Amino acid sequence: MNRPQDLIPATVPGEQLGLLPRGYRPAVVADANALISDAIHRWRFGFSLMPFLAEHKIISLATAAHIDEKVYARLPLACRNARADFDAVTNVYETHHRPLLRLVSVGDLMLHDERVGAVALADPEDVPLAQLGVLLAPALVLTRDKHLLGAGIGVREWADALVKLKELMELEQAMWGLADGVLITGGLTFYGVRGLIRALLGSELALGLALGVVLGLGLFYREELAGTS
Numbered sequence: 001m002n003r004p005q006d007l008i009p010a011t012v013p014g015e016q017l018g019l020l021p022r023g024y025r026p027a028v029v030a031d032a033n034a035l036i037s038d039a040i041h042r043w044r045f046g047f048s049l050m051p052f053l054a055e056h057k058i059i060s061l062a063t064a065a066h067i068d069e070k071v072y073a074r075l076p077l078a079c080r081n082a083r084a085d086f087d088a089v090t091n092v093y094e095t096h097h098r099p100l101l102r103l104v105s106v107g108d109l110m111l112h113d114e115r116v117g118a119v120a121l122a123d124p125e126d127v128p129l130a131q132l133g134v135l136l137a138p139a140l141v142l143t144r145d146k147h148l149l150g151a152g153i154g155v156r157e158w159a160d161a162l163v164k165l166k167e168l169m170e171l172e173q174a175m176w177g178l179a180d181g182v183l184i185t186g187g188l189t190f191y192g193v194r195g196l197i198r199a200l201l202g203s204e205l206a207l208g209l210a211l212g213v214v215l216g217l218g219l220f221y222r223e224e225l226a227g228t229s
Contacts, residue, residue, distance in 0.1 A: 028140045032071045038050045066128060115152055
């Protein structure tokens, strides 16, 4: 899986460091099976990563407009098969997932894409989700649909994919903190910081030390601000 910053060209000063713009949120497109599975998991264990990341604005959670209806249609059978409480799982979906979902009507967009065409030949019902995944690329499409996966759209093991995405975005934020700390002290130019970040990413030991510096700088400036207030 590509690092997010490898997918977007650097065009502004912050991006010249090899980092994404501040506030960037990668798109995550969820199929009905992913939303249902995640709602059942949340009901059973009290936590799931998908709504957590969306609620904390780490990701933008989206799906095709018809998927919401599909979730409601498939929830009863899914809950019976999983021996889950249908009413409770429905409440979880409506409380923790549905409010964070952006329901997107894609119209005729991206129908020319060969991957969308492959899905259309296999199962026309899956076409809107394929269109959305291609439209928002680079996007993480969470699905277990064989036609989407067969066309090269989506990942089956979405729990692992979300964990990796969370780790990458946390690393991105930490690198912004490192860059800010170094530039504040006047130690490096923009291009020097970019080289430093590349070196750190290649060494777990150096990265650990750097993150310690970031935390130390954060505590120092917090104390300084508290002392002046």
